[in-house]
Amino acid sequence: MTGRTEREGTVTDAVRLRDVTEGDLPILFEQQWDPEANRMAAFPARDREAFMVHWMKILGDATVTKKAILFDDQVAGNIVSFEQSGVPKVGYWIGKSYWGKGIATKALSEFLGYVEARPLYAHVAKHNVASIRVLEKCGFTICGEDKVPFGAPGEEVEEFIMKLTSKQKAECTGTKV
Ligand SMILES: CC(C)(COP(=O)(O)OP(=O)(O)OC[C@H]1O[C@@H](n2cnc3c(N)ncnc32)[C@H](O)[C@@H]1OP(=O)(O)O)[C@@H](O)C(=O)NCCC(=O)NCCS
Secondary structure, eight states: OOOOOTTTTOOTTTEEEEEOOGGGHHHHHHHHOOHHHHHHHTOOOOOHHHHHHHHHHHHTOTTSEEEEEEETTEEEEEEEEEEETTEEEEEEEEOGGGTTSSHHHHHHHHHTTTOOOSSEEEEEETTOHHHHHHHHHTTOEEEEEEEEEOSSTTOEEEEEEEEEOOSSOOOOOOOOO
């Protein structure tokens, strides 16, 4: 019994979070090495060496909450929370083959149970409609705007700053395929 509703392909019980291990890094590297995903997130890919150095640092940093997102026991992505300039933030990445199944929504919903800091912030490119929906469905609201360098030298992408204020774990609603 998986708890999955075959009619809707509900993913509720197929998505789990667990701590990221060093063994997950090769697949997480491949998932961020994707031009479409990079444009979507307005976040450049790291080459293998830079990625491994970055993630080994994260793995050794107890102040960063980092979880692998499992879908049917496969590593579908990662979700992290960290402090930047004294502000708690959340970020996530789903491998392209897992997009559009409700996995990010479910993962963020679960993750909010691990991270107590409120308000909790997320930066999201204005064109990243999917991620904005994920955040909205988990209770985040737009509280500001910013610009980040992305693309050719001198180019910038506009982003929303989104904020979750509630102390409660958000009730996310999207669990479909
Ligand atoms: C953005 C991302 C996390 C979404 O993950 P996902 O698991 O596909 O998201 P979900 O399936 O939970 O979908 C959430 C909502 O976005 C919508 N959505 C999904 N893909 C979409 C797309 N390409 N365009 C528009 N809407 C989309 C879904 O329909 C759903 O909305 P709905 O409930 O109103 O129907 C994933 O595409 C990703 O990791 N992209 C690359 C990295 C990134 O952008 N990270 C976030 C940085 S802020």
